[in-house]
Amino acid sequence: MKRNATAIWKGSLKEGAGVLTTxxxxxxxxxxxxxxxxxxxVGTNPxxxxxxxxxxxxxxxxxxxxxEEGFEIESIETKCIINLVEGTILSSHLTVAAKIAGISNEKFQELVTKAEKNCPISKLLNSEIVSEANLV
Structure with a gap:
């Protein structure tokens, strides 16, 4: 599976603007x-x-x-804070609030850690970047 998004930017960094389309x-x-x-x-940002x-x-x-562990989920809410300092993303902080019937805190923390390490975006944040570029 492949997904894509396109960014178009016009103008200088500070005075210019862009649009994103998924x-x-x-x-x-x-x-x-x-x-x-x-x-x-007004607008979003990377x-x-x-x-x-x-x-x-x-x-x-x-x-x-x-x-997979057989628990029933009522809800999981996750807030993510991306920390950008001097042009570098230093961290991604996930805060999770969940309502899951019958799960112990120990099991929940184990599964949170496992998800943190194995979700595709977590893996992407520490991955190779490949690019190809053409002048048009």
Whole structure:
């Protein structure tokens, strides 16, 4: 399976702006800019999108592990904070609140750790990056 998204940027870093479109069209010409990334402008930013991807991926992975263990999930809510400092993402912090019938805290923590290590986005955050570029 392959998924894609496209970014189009016009102008300089600080005065320019861009739009993002995802394959599913959930994001379609969604604006982003220097202000939405580093100040308080309208639109999204790459770190917010990484946070959404990591919280969503982790939550699905945790759901799979909890279900495999035979527990019934009422809800799992995960907040992700991406920490960007001086141009480097230093960390992704996941905060989880779950309602799962009959699970012990020990088992829950074990499954959280397993999901944290094995969700595809967790693995991506520590992976090789490949690019190909053409001038048009």
């Amino acid at each position: 394959q599913s069209k959930t994001l379609e010409n969604t604006q982003y800019s220097f202000k939405s990334r580093f100040e308080e402008g 770190e917010e999108l990484v946070a959404a991807a990591h919280s969503g991926c982790f939550t699905m992975q945790l759901s799979a592990y909890v279900t």
